[in-house]
Amino acid sequence: MxxxxxxxxxxxxxxxxxxxxxxxxxxxxxxxxxxxxxxxxxxxxxxxxxxxxxxxxxxxxxxxxxxxxxxxxxxxxxxxxxxxxxxxxxxxxxxxxxxxxxxxxxxxxxxxxxxxxxxxxxxxxxxxxxxxxxxxxxxxxxxxxxxxxxxxxxxxxxxxxxxxxxxxxxxxxxxxxxxxxxxxxxxxFELPDPYTQFMRVKNVRTLKPRQMAVLREVAAWREMEARRRDCLAKFIIRDETLLQMARQNIETVKQLHDLRGINGKEINHHGEKLLELIQRGRAVPESECPDLPEGTSYATNRGVEELLAAYVQIRSEELKIEPHLLADRKLIHSFVACHEQEEGLEEHPLFEGWRKHLIGSDLHLILEGQQGLIINKKGRVTLINPHPRPNPS
Structure with a gap:
């Protein structure tokens, strides 16, 4: 029909x-x-x-x-x-x-x-x-x-x-x-805050805080323009060009024309606005310049996280469930961090709902040193002294 x-x-x-x-x-x-x-x-x-x-x-x-x-x-x-x-x-x-x-x-x-x-x-x-x-x-x-x-x-x-x-x-x-x-x-499903879109620009971490303040202003303008025109943001100004605007000491429309990755007509229509935004970013007080959160590198306690990830893989095979649903690397990383800081563990997703009983409690006991992993005589990795848990079937 x-x-x-x-x-x-x-x-x-x-x-x-x-x-x-x-x-x-x-x-x-x-x-x-x-x-x-x-x-x-x-x-x-x-x-x-x-x-x-x-x-x-x-x-x-x-x-x-x-x-x-x-x-x-x-x-x-x-x-x-x-x-x-x-x-x-x-x-x-x-x-x-x-x-x-x-x-x-x-x-x-x-x-x-x-x-x-x-x-x-x-x-x-x-x-x-x-x-x-x-x-x-x-x-x-x-x-x-x-x-x-x-x-x-x-x-x-x-x-x-x-x-x-x-x-x-x-x-x-x-x-x-x-x-x-x-x-x-x-x-x-809400539209993202335009003033957070600078964090999605490739190579943003190469900038200094003051340069990030400039990038924040021009990236927010680009985002709002993309919505207004219903077009992709990169069609207005490319990411690489935004980075150049943030790094260079641009003060004139002519300097904007010298940049690659932005159409001359765009500068003719919005050049003065872009200069205003660049100056606004430079005028942001030092204390209000953006500082990006640390990247998720998983470098800290990598051995601990690898151990927990190994157990997640084992449990996923036992339960016949995809391992990323039990606990992906981001969840494992934040779980270890909460355990180290001794705060936020009870509200962590691995300590809520079905995950707590299937994987979270075991991971916590491993971190506490109350359970461990061994290789048994059949060559399989298994828990020693596992605590009781519900039958998955």
Whole structure:
């Protein structure tokens, strides 16, 4: 079903009423724009499979009202960007949600598994990805494009059913629900603070604090301009050029023209503004110049962290769950730091929810010297004097 009129959309929403689970996918384009440009919304429920054309039907309010309902579970695969688009359309976070990619990792089917691989694993069928690089905002769409897009929800139905069945078998459904809470946090979808974007500029750590203050001003302006024009920030000024502006003693428009990585027309229109921003950065009091947090190098206590990471790998194999879900290197690093500083440990993610019982308590006892790792006679690394924990099955 390809929906291209308001009456067809109204009919579709009527047919979807009463569903308890709504399968959703979107097709969008974002290669050259700041914001996603929505090309299609695909849905499945009550035996109906539909692709809604938001270009032909720009008023999606009836559909958004259905998606916003709290008594309908919205099912996605790798749904972060889909949810970001829907957040902008709905003006609120979409909940409750389920993500089959997260669920697949929780049952040991692979980390960040692609939809095609998950379909093959769950159904034995192979998806044809011949329209992967389609421009979903160009009209008209071909029948092949529409069918390709509909397959994403057609096959997501059995994938969802299969992973839920496996989660229930392993008593891990609640784990997934806990893990997905972050996808219903509005902070995940808010636009970033323009005045923090300088920290994302490559090689920013090569600058002195005063130079960072200049970079902060021009990078914030670039970010706001990119939003206003709906274009990529690098199309306005390249990162390398921002660094030159921060390093050099630029005081004239002519000096701006001498820089590489910025169009002359950009300088003609905004040169005076850029000079003002550069001067503003130079005038920032020393105490207010930015100082970047230390990079995550994991160099401190590397041996300790490697030991804990080894145990995480062992537990992931025992539980048949992806190790990054148990504890990635960033979590291990912060856990060791909290233990050293003797603060914040009780609020640490490894000491909350399902992770505490499965991995956090063991890691803590290892740090406390109350448990250790040995190689047994079978050549496997194992805990000595392990404390009791719930049966993972």
């Amino acid at each position: 390809y929906v291209t009129t308001e009456s067809e959309l109204a009919d579709l929403v009527d047919r979807l009423q009463g569903c308890t689970e709504l399968i959703i996918d979107t097709e969008f384009v974002r290669e050259k724009t700041y914001f996603h440009r929505l090309g299609l919304v695909q849905l499945a429920a009550n035996g109906v499979f539909a692709a809604v054309d938001p270009i032909a039907v720009p008023n999606l309010d009836p559909l958004i009202d259905l998606i916003k309902r709290r008594d309908v579970l919205k099912v996605f695969h790798a749904g972060k960007q889909d949810l970001e688009i829907l957040y902008q359309l709905a003006g609120e976070v979409i909940q409750p949600v389920f993500d089959t990619q997260v669920a697949a990792a929780m049952i040991g089917w692979g980390a960040q598994i692609s939809f095609a691989k998950l379909v093959k694993r769950a159904t034995g069928k192979r998806l044809h990805k011949n329209e992967t690089y389609s421009d979903w905002c160009r009209r008209p769409l071909s029948n092949n494009q529409i069918e390709y897009a509909l397959d994403d929800v057609r096959f997501l139905v059995p994938v969802y059913e299969k992973v839920v069945a496996q989660l229930k078998k392993l008593n891990r459904l609640e784990w997934v629900q806990e893990e997905l809470k972050s996808l219903t946090d509005a902070d995940q």
